[in-house]
Amino acid sequence: MSGRVLILGTGGTIAGVAESSAQATGYRAAALSVDQLVAAVPALADFDLETRQVAQVDSKNMSYAIWTDLHREVVSGLKDGQLEGVVITHGTDTLEETAYFLARTLVAAKPVVLTAAMRPATAVSADGPQNLLDAVRLATDPSAAGVRVCVHGLVLPGHAVRKRHPYAINAFTASREPGATMEEGWYTVPAALPEPLGFEPDLPWAWVEIVGNAAGQDGRTVDALVAAGVQGLVIAATGNGTLADPLLEAVRRAQQGGVEVVVVSRCAEGHIVGQPEHGLPVLCVTAVQARVELLLLIRWKQGMQRARVAAAKPGN
Numbered sequence: 001m002s003g004r005v006l007i008l009g010t011g012g013t014i015a016g017v018a019e020s021s022a023q024a025t026g027y028r029a030a031a032l033s034v035d036q037l038v039a040a041v042p043a044l045a046d047f048d049l050e051t052r053q054v055a056q057v058d059s060k061n062m063s064y065a066i067w068t069d070l071h072r073e074v075v076s077g078l079k080d081g082q083l084e085g086v087v088i089t090h091g092t093d094t095l096e097e098t099a100y101f102l103a104r105t106l107v108a109a110k111p112v113v114l115t116a117a118m119r120p121a122t123a124v125s126a127d128g129p130q131n132l133l134d135a136v137r138l139a140t141d142p143s144a145a146g147v148r149v150c151v152h153g154l155v156l157p158g159h160a161v162r163k164r165h166p167y168a169i170n171a172f173t174a175s176r177e178p179g180a181t182m183e184e185g186w187y188t189v190p191a192a193l194p195e196p197l198g199f200e201p202d203l204p205w206a207w208v209e210i211v212g213n214a215a216g217q218d219g220r221t222v223d224a225l226v227a228a229g230v231q232g233l234v235i236a237a238t239g240n241g242t243l244a245d246p247l248l249e250a251v252r253r254a255q256q257g258g259v260e261v262v263v264v265s266r267c268a269e270g271h272i273v274g275q276p277e278h279g280l281p282v283l284c285v286t287a288v289q290a291r292v293e294l295l296l297l298i299r300w301k302q303g304m305q306r307a308r309v310a311a312a313k314p315g316n
């Protein structure tokens with residue numbers, strides 16, 4: 001028997017069940033347990049597997065509470081000297097956010113592999129079993145240390161994965177080109193993932209929203225969100241990071257009021273090249289991943305503030 005791996009189940013289509021094997025839509029996600037998924041793949045008998053059902057949801061309902069539980073279970077798996085790696089079964093719909101959340105909060109010296117499926121487990125040609133087997137194999141390879149997504153024969157970086165299609169079997173891609181490119185005549189290497197921000201489970205989650213630039217955008221949504229107390233805004237900008245003038249003015253007012261702002265491109269592929277003229281902070285990730293980044297950044301700032309207050313207390 002090779003490789004001891006912890007598999008954490010969270011639901012999704014990989015655990016989905018339909019009335020007929022011909023159905024690849026209209027099924028019930030998150031119906032089978034992680035143990036049932038493992039039992040359906042005979043080749044997994046070659047591995048020493050430990051399983052835990054962390055949640056059982058359609059990932060459209062992924063929550064901060066589940067992220068907190070998942071983070072705790074992964075950290076405990078990473079600390080367990082007997083385990084070679086961790087696999088997470090997940091729905092495809094918010095996989096890019098959970099993968100990004102883990103990539104930005106974990107120092108993973110072992111593989112942490114998220115996997116999923118586009119077809120339910122009952123489909124005539126279900127993709128889940130192969131994906132799960134691949135994910136477990138990958139989790140036993142020390143050279144794959146870090147947060148990764150393993151689907152449909154691809155291994156994608158957790159911080160850059162993107163769901164590009166709502167139905168196709170090969171629904172995932174990496175949002176950043178994996179290699180270096182020539183951009184504006186400059187040799188450009190994709191930025192390395194910054195140091196993880198860490199994660200303190202007991203801090204509150206901030207309110208962060210995504211606002212898109214579009215024809216006729218007048219900035220009213222931003223003003224309304226700021227008036228309602230929003231703490232962070234991701235602007236899904238047009239093209240290479242542009243904002244309509246009234247939106248830009250509203251965003252600057254929001255920033256002056258203390259709202260954290262980042263800009264990403266609303267284009268389905270690629271990312272913003274260089275620094276747009278408006279000078280707002282730019283991120284080269286998808287809008288939903290940028291939202292996770294702001295959630296973590298605001299928590300991190302709150303953690304720093306809490307540490308400062310504690311250090312300033314008399315007796316410290």
Ligand code: SIN
Pocket residue numbers: 011012013014029057058059060090091092093094116117118
């Ligand atoms: C989900 O995200 O849980 C349902 C859809 C899927 O997994 O493909």
